[in-house]
Amino acid sequence: MPPSTDLLQGTLDLLILQTLAPGPMHGWAVAQRIQQVSRHVLQIGQGSLYPALHRLEYKGWIRSGWGASENNRRARFYSLTRAGKRRLETELETWDRLSSAIALVLGREVQA
Amino acid sequence: MMAEFLARLRFLFSRRRPSDLDEELQFHVEESTRANLAAGMNPGEARRTAIVEFGGVERAREQCHEQRPGWWLGTVGQDVRYALRGFRRNPVFTLAALATLTLGIGATTAVFSVVDRILFRPLPYAHADRLVSVGLTAPIVPEEFMLGGSYYVWRDNQKPFEAFTSETGVSSCDLTEHNPAHLSCADVEASFLPTLGVLPLLGRNFLPEEDRPHGPKVALVSYGLWQSHYARDPSIVNRLIDIDGNLTRVIGVLPKDFEMPTVEAADIVLPQALDEAEQRKADPGRVMYAFARLKPGIDAQQAQAMLEPVFNYSLSLAPPQFRKEVHLRVRSIRDREVHDMRMVAWILLGAVLAVLLIACANVASLLMARSAARQRELAVRSVLGASRRRLIRQTLTETLVLSLAGASLGCALAEILLRVFIAIAPEDVPLLAKASLDPRIVLFTILLSLACGALFGIAPAMEKPRMAALAARFGSGAHAWLRRCLVVGQIAASIVLLTGAALLLRSFRNLEEQKMGMETQGVLAANISLPRYRYTTQQKQMDFFLRAESALEHLPGVSAVAMTNWLPPGETHEEQIFNNIAVAGKPRPTSGTGGMVAWRRITPEYFSILKIPIVRGQGFTQEQRSSSEHYLILSSLLAARLFGGEDPIGQHMRLVPPDGPWFMVLGVAADVRNAGLAGAEMPEFYQLRRNIADDWNPWEVMMVKTALPPAAVEPWIRARIGQIDPTLPVEIVTLSEDVSRLADRPRFEASLLAFFALGGLAMAIIGLYGVISFVATQRTHEIGVRMALGASRGDILRLITVEGGRLIATGAVLGLCAAFALTRLLGSLLFQVGAHDPASFVAVALLLAIVALAATLIPARAAMKVQPVEALRYE
Numbered sequence: 001m002p003p004s005t006d007l008l009q010g011t012l013d014l015l016i017l018q019t020l021a022p023g024p025m026h027g028w029a030v031a032q033r034i035q036q037v038s039r040h041v042l043q044i045g046q047g048s049l050y051p052a053l054h055r056l057e058y059k060g061w062i063r064s065g066w067g068a069s070e071n072n073r074r075a076r077f078y079s080l081t082r083a084g085k086r087r088l089e090t091e092l093e094t095w096d097r098l099s100s101a102i103a104l105v106l107g108r109e110v111q112a
Numbered sequence: 113m114m115a116e117f118l119a120r121l122r123f124l125f126s127r128r129r130p131s132d133l134d135e136e137l138q139f140h141v142e143e144s145t146r147a148n149l150a151a152g153m154n155p156g157e158a159r160r161t162a163i164v165e166f167g168g169v170e171r172a173r174e175q176c177h178e179q180r181p182g183w184w185l186g187t188v189g190q191d192v193r194y195a196l197r198g199f200r201r202n203p204v205f206t207l208a209a210l211a212t213l214t215l216g217i218g219a220t221t222a223v224f225s226v227v228d229r230i231l232f233r234p235l236p237y238a239h240a241d242r243l244v245s246v247g248l249t250a251p252i253v254p255e256e257f258m259l260g261g262s263y264y265v266w267r268d269n270q271k272p273f274e275a276f277t278s279e280t281g282v283s284s285c286d287l288t289e290h291n292p293a294h295l296s297c298a299d300v301e302a303s304f305l306p307t308l309g310v311l312p313l314l315g316r317n318f319l320p321e322e323d324r325p326h327g328p329k330v331a332l333v334s335y336g337l338w339q340s341h342y343a344r345d346p347s348i349v350n351r352l353i354d355i356d357g358n359l360t361r362v363i364g365v366l367p368k369d370f371e372m373p374t375v376e377a378a379d380i381v382l383p384q385a386l387d388e389a390e391q392r393k394a395d396p397g398r399v400m401y402a403f404a405r406l407k408p409g410i411d412a413q414q415a416q417a418m419l420e421p422v423f424n425y426s427l428s429l430a431p432p433q434f435r436k437e438v439h440l441r442v443r444s445i446r447d448r449e450v451h452d453m454r455m456v457a458w459i460l461l462g463a464v465l466a467v468l469l470i471a472c473a474n475v476a477s478l479l480m481a482r483s484a485a486r487q488r489e490l491a492v493r494s495v496l497g498a499s500r501r502r503l504i505r506q507t508l509t510e511t512l513v514l515s516l517a518g519a520s521l522g523c524a525l526a527e528i529l530l531r532v533f534i535a536i537a538p539e540d541v542p543l544l545a546k547a548s549l550d551p552r553i554v555l556f557t558i559l560l561s562l563a564c565g566a567l568f569g570i571a572p573a574m575e576k577p578r579m580a581a582l583a584a585r586f587g588s589g590a591h592a593w594l595r596r597c598l599v600v601g602q603i604a605a606s607i608v609l610l611t612g613a614a615l616l617l618r619s620f621r622n623l624e625e626q627k628m629g630m631e632t633q634g635v636l637a638a639n640i641s642l643p644r645y646r647y648t649t650q651q652k653q654m655d656f657f658l659r660a661e662s663a664l665e666h667l668p669g670v671s672a673v674a675m676t677n678w679l680p681p682g683e684t685h686e687e688q689i690f691n692n693i694a695v696a697g698k699p700r701p702t703s704g705t706g707g708m709v710a711w712r713r714i715t716p717e718y719f720s721i722l723k724i725p726i727v728r729g730q731g732f733t734q735e736q737r738s739s740s741e742h743y744l745i746l747s748s749l750l751a752a753r754l755f756g757g758e759d760p761i762g763q764h765m766r767l768v769p770p771d772g773p774w775f776m777v778l779g780v781a782a783d784v785r786n787a788g789l790a791g792a793e794m795p796e797f798y799q800l801r802r803n804i805a806d807d808w809n810p811w812e813v814m815m816v817k818t819a820l821p822p823a824a825v826e827p828w829i830r831a832r833i834g835q836i837d838p839t840l841p842v843e844i845v846t847l848s849e850d851v852s853r854l855a856d857r858p859r860f861e862a863s864l865l866a867f868f869a870l871g872g873l874a875m876a877i878i879g880l881y882g883v884i885s886f887v888a889t890q891r892t893h894e895i896g897v898r899m900a901l902g903a904s905r906g907d908i909l910r911l912i913t914v915e916g917g918r919l920i921a922t923g924a925v926l927g928l929c930a931a932f933a934l935t936r937l938l939g940s941l942l943f944q945v946g947a948h949d950p951a952s953f954v955a956v957a958l959l960l961a962i963v964a965l966a967a968t969l970i971p972a973r974a975a976m977k978v979q980p981v982e983a984l985r986y987e
Binding site: 026027028029032045046047050051054055058069071073074075076 | 166172176
């Protein structure tokens with residue numbers, strides 16, 4: 001198992017929102033997807049995944065409902081709400097600003 | 113923002129079913145297993161890996177739960193329910209803790225309320241911290257006073273004060289309208305109320321021209337009188353009322369909280385209307401009480417130094433032999449008010465603080481014992497995934513529930529105690545009657561108990577539950593050392609309290625067993641005070657009393673009647689300076705005052721009713737009442753001081769005034785306690801009250817000797833007096849009641865301290881019992897081993913008792929040392945008992961040793977009965 005990288009405070013919410021942007025997904029799939037896309041750098045343990053999903057739901061950025069999984073098991077699916085989509089946009093903007101600022105400080109070349 | 117708020121609201125009300133979450137987590141594990149299977153693991157391995165990867169289910173569940181807005185509200189209810197269940201399972205612990213808290217909080221709140229009233233209450237004057245009482249002190253009067261001959265010089269020449277004012281005391285007066293009443297009137301200077309910063313509620317203050325002899329008659333009425341007598345009618349201002357037969361105009365109503373700085377009750381305040389010019393010339397002039405407002409930046413001590421010049425002027429007026437005994441005093445009004453209560457108040461405060469400390473130690477020790485016994489439970493919960501925070505919150509909830517329950521019971525107890533205090537308080541503690549539970553103090557004690565509970569409740573929960581606790585062992589001895597210290601402290605504090613109480617009780621018994629020098633049984637005293645406006649002359653006053661005397665003499669069952677102006681053994685009587693007594697043919701002493709001599713005017717039966725023996729010469733006879741000669745009877749003490757070994761009978765003496773008549777000494781009476789129960793006996797002389805108008809005053813104590821029960825004779829006396837004057841109030845007491853009232857104050861002090869001491873002792877014993885039985889249970893296994901190895905039951909008993917004995921001995925030694933140092937403070941309250949009275953110390957130590965050993969023996973006996981086999985199987 002590759003060493004897991006500690007996530008920056010608050011970036012987990014952003015990752016989940018981004019992952020859910022294409023369409024509804026259940027919790028396990030969210031974790032798998034983040035892991036795959038990040039090429040196994042980011043591993044989201046259930047200990048942080050489910051509390052984060054619940055937190056986002058309580059904040060009204062995602063909603064949940066029961067549906068059937070790929071192999072027809074009853075599973076809880078999460079999807080972005082309209083407030084969630086707006087939130088994702090602002091979070092992305094913030095992220096861009098933040099990451100380019102950090103890159104400047106660290107003296108790395110800023111990507112176009 | 114709005115959407116978020118609505119979402120929160122929605123989730124607050126619609127609770128997500130816990131099974132949903134379980135199903136979701138379950139799904140996660142299954143998907144994980146499937147993925148592992150796909151990766152080529154066998155089914156068992158796949159599931160195991162999935163579960164291991166997932167980690168603590170309980171923890172995940174709790175964390176998800178905690179995301180919910182307001183989630184903790186639900187857990188508070190859960191914690192409270194859990195706490196209550198725990199308390200019900202453990203009634204002994206709960207009752208002991210509740211009783212301790214109740215007693216601690218109740219006693220503290222009640223005493224703080226009383227002491228606050230006495231020591232710290234705000235005085236009803238503007239900037240009261242700058243008000244002082246100013247005057248001279250002399251052995252004659254305990255409080256500082258001024259004399260008309262000096263007052264005006266002081267007022268005009270003083271430097272340290274912004275304002276300087278006086279009053280001339282409170283005396284009885286009568287309101288003689290359609291609804292007559294017997295009241296008290298205070299006479300004050302016009303500047304008195306402005307100096308104190310008192311503004312009338314209605315109307316105005318006195319004007320300077322009203323404070324002159326023959327000025328307009330005006331009065332201010334108290335709020336109480338306005339309410340009770342005039343139904344708070346605002347048109348009272350400018351109305352004419354009849355005070356002692358004088359038509360007086362009411363110019364205002366005093367504020368509700370007004371009181372004289374001497375704390376005497378005053379229903380009506382009048383201008384003192386002294387003739388200033390006459391007083392300036394007078395020697396010594398009218399007795400007055402002076403009060404002043406300090407200039408900013410000057411304190412009472414500086415003021416005293418700055419008054420030195422005017423004080424020296426007053427000294428120069430005093431007769432040279434008195435000068436050494438006269439001093440200057442400037443002190444705050446509060447000091448004047450509480451002068452002799454201060455000591456009692458501080459002792460009460462100290463006692464109750466000791467009780468509070470014992471109570472806190474007890475609660476702490478109980479909570480520690482409980483948490484030690486619960487380590488296993490906490491460890492199990494922790495392993496099952498409950499977070500540290502959750503466990504701490506649970507413990508905190510428990511102690512809070514306990515503290516709040518104790519606080520509410522404590523408040524109820526405080527209310528009861530306060531009523532008891534007021535009921536048993538002697539009349540000379542005027543401030544006490546107005547004491548009530550102060551919400552600030554109630555809040556303070558509740559917070560204190562919460563803090564105490566929180567501190568000792570959380571401390572054990574803070575440390576991580578040890579996995580060792582999961583083994584069947586009964587808790588650990590981690591807190592045992594601290595608990596032992598607490599018990600030693602409790603025992604020491606109880607010893608201090610008990611010693612104080614024992615000393616006061618002994619002193620009180622000494623007072624009660626005092627030899628009075630007279631017989632108080634079967635004597636009724638009827639106090640009669642004639643209104644001066646109706647009995648205007650001494651002749652009328654004498655006529656009334658002589659008629660009353662013969663009326664009472666003819667009552668059935670009455671064997672004798674006598675009259676006097678004051679009854680012993682109280683402190684109130686007439687007094688004069690010893691060195692002012694002149695004996696015919698002897699030089700007058702020239703230095704000092706020689707102290708005071710008490711005297712009274714009596715009728716002949718006085719000695720026979722009180723069974724005071726005449727040790728030399730004769731008593732007064734009925735015939736002498738109608739003679740024009742002046743006769744005197746001396747007390748043994750006075751006779752010895754004046755004449756030494758000589759025969760006093762037939763000697764002639766002159767009293768005050770120095771140019772008065774010569775009195776002939778008829779006889780010498782035995783000494784009687786005449787300066788209060790605890791006071792040293794004073795030399796005394798008796799004058800005969802003859803049937804001459806000059807000998808009479810408007811008040812008299814009529815003494816009635818009867819063999820019948822007092823309750824039967826009392827209405828007859830009232831009826832007979834009523835036949836002569838139906839409107840006259842008559843106050844009747846038995847002489848024994850009167851005497852026992854003098855012991856009210858020591859009785860009050862002794863019973864309060866005894867109450868606290870016993871309460872403290874009870875709590876200390878509970879604490880000791882708790883510790884010993886805890887230690888015994890902890891060592892059950894060890895006891896079993898010892899017995900299996902051949903220890904006898906006696907050995908086991910000794911083992912446990914020695915453990916307790918060591919605690920008792922340490923506590924007792926510490927306590928006795930502390931008591932030895934502290935009881936000195938009680939010195940001024942003690943009567944014929946030394947502050948280090950060995951008998952009291954020994955008795956207290958014995959009492960404590962016996963009770964404490966008994967508390968140790970109960971758990972020790974239980975330990976002794978342990979069956980070795982059971983004890984060994986225990987683990």
